[in-house]
Amino acid sequence: MKQPSAIKIVEELTQYIGASERQFGKQSSFLSLMERGIVVHHGSMPLKARLLIEQFVRDGYARICFATATLNQGINMPFDCVWIDNFHNMNKLTLKNLIGRAGRTTQTPNQFDFGYTIINKENVNTFKIRIVSTIELEPTSKLDDDSKDIPEDYSDLITAIKTNTFNDDLHLTESQVERLKNSNIKSDIRFVLDKLIHGDKAIGGHQYYEIKSSDRRKLKDKLKKIYITHLKRDSLTKQEQTILSASIPLLLWRIQGKAFSETLSLRHSYLTRRDERRALLKKLKEKVVSQNEYNEALDDIKIEYSARAESLPNKGARAISLFGRGASVNTFDYDLLVYDTYDYLDKVISLSLSDPLCAALTIYYQETEDFRAKILKNFIRYGTNNEIEIWLLKYGFDPEDTEWISLYIQHIDEQGIIFIDNLNDLSEDQLRIIERYIY
Known part of the structure; x- marks a missing residue:
């Protein structure tokens, strides 16, 4: 090839x-x-x-x-x-x-x-x-360190490893699972499901913005509450709250099936105050302001504050401004947006939020048999509810490619992938993506 x-x-x-x-x-x-x-x-x-x-x-x-x-x-x-x-x-x-x-x-x-x-x-x-110099392994495990030196947020995990009480199905410790089971969050989960799942699908972007603004705020607050429930503490620091708040829109866009480029575009529009820029540009085109006045006014438009992505929970999180407070939109760094958005999707959503939210939905489904909980769990963890696409993600394919690849799958499970015989209409780039699985 x-x-x-x-x-x-x-x-x-x-x-x-x-x-x-x-x-x-x-x-x-x-x-x-x-x-x-x-x-x-x-x-x-x-x-x-x-x-x-x-x-x-x-x-x-x-x-x-x-x-x-x-x-x-x-x-x-x-x-x-x-x-x-x-x-x-x-x-x-x-x-x-x-x-x-x-x-x-x-x-x-x-x-x-x-x-x-x-x-x-x-x-x-x-x-x-x-x-x-010789490299030597430490003779003692970090697990044997004094418990006083272990951060509170990791003590559950250390105990679970030592006592073999980690729940492999829910990807949480048994003590964290118990907190979710004993919490009063059923009504919160039901509200989230009512707003985000219609039938067997997640709502799209247009439907999301048809939800009353007060309900959208409530939706974000309830997602935060569900996340916090699995922790040993009942609140986050101000900095953790800031990072969690920044991650919720990205989580919702993931549920709506937004591609990475779409997610970047939505975040770019918000951070660079697109509506203000467009209104100013309209004044320039209509000759309400001169070019110099336009340049000065554009320089005065400041990038919206957004905290850099950091894994949660983390009491030491600093919520540092991504672009620096008071930075002009003229100094906007698109690469920085790309890196930080990926970190939010990876470090915050996939590695921090996904497991506790999915565990809460699984427990809710077991207690209520509300099938929407299973659907939302798949969207949070995988960004799709399509079984073939989920398997492709487990095999390491990029989310951007799973939709078209699924059209050429004859069978897929934990044993392997079988593609259909006729792949003639695939481009060289597409064949290159799947070639390691074609026998």
């Missing part, structure tokens, strides 16, 4: 994140760099973007890669040399793994290839000590 061109990969990434050179505040620096053979790689990159970037490097289109220590996870990308600017806070094993990224550019099988590690001159002695 022919490898895609560099331009095609950049175009696919552009479409995936909804970037645009022509639209206000949607210019992407990392895409502009890729067009020049320079790639950026770090943990807040959306998974699909990371995979495309890694393919871009493997296919030989990149000349320079700026990366965080995420590259130490064994990613096989062809680098001649690795330059490590600062490793003072990096543990010895991570440093050695990073060095191992260098020397993978040969195309000849079984041929030894040289790699080079470049460091700053002042770090040479420290580097030598780290490289020759």
Whole structure:
């Protein structure tokens, strides 16, 4: 199968994140760099973007890669040399793994290839000590540390691991499950189901905004209450509340089946105060204001406050402003929006909110047999209620691809995937996505 061109990969990434050179505040620096053979790689990159970037490097289109220590996870990308600017806070094993990224550019099988590690001159002695030092595992487990040193929010998990009382079905500890069972949240869950599930489907965006604004606020408050119920404490810090509040709209968009680019567009519109900008632009077009007056007024429009994504619960969360308080919309950084939105979807929704909310819905279904709870659980965890699409997600396919792939599935379960015989109408890009499962 022919490898895609560099331009095609950049175009696919552009479409995936909804970037645009022509639209206000949607210019992407990392895409502009890729067009020049320079790639950026770090943990807040959306998974699909990371995979495309890694393919871009493997296919030989990149000349320079700026990366965080995420590259130490064994990613096989062809680098001649690795330059490590600062490793003072990096543990010895991570440093050695990073060095191992260098020397993978040969195309000849079984041929030894040289790699080079470049460091700053002042770090040479420290580097030598780290490289020759022996790496030893700690003789005692972190689980055996003094319980007084364990943060309250993790004490349930530590106890569950020690006592084998983790509920694998609900992905929570038994003590957390008991809190959900003993809480008075049935009416809250019923309200959420009444507003979000119609028949066997989740409501769409238009239907959501037809809900009274007071009920939309109540809906968000009840989702927060359901989440908090599984914790040892009955409230969150102000900073945790801020992060949770920022995540709820993204959770609702996920339930409505919004693609990643749509989610970015909705958040971009809110943060850059789209309606204010449009009203100002209308005045310029109608010559109510001059170009200079327009420029000054636009510079005075400030980016809406939004806290950076952080995992929950976390009493130490700081709720730092994503763009800095009082920043003008003219300074809007679209790449920062992409990274933070992915972090919210990944760290906050998938890793923090999903398990307790889905557990609460499962318990509610067991007690009431309200089938809508199962449907909403699937939308929260997977973003879909389609069984085939859910299986495809479990197999690691990107949510953006599951809908079209499902049309070519003959059978799928935990044993494997069987595709239909005729795949002739698939493009090369589509075949590349599924090729590892075609026998």
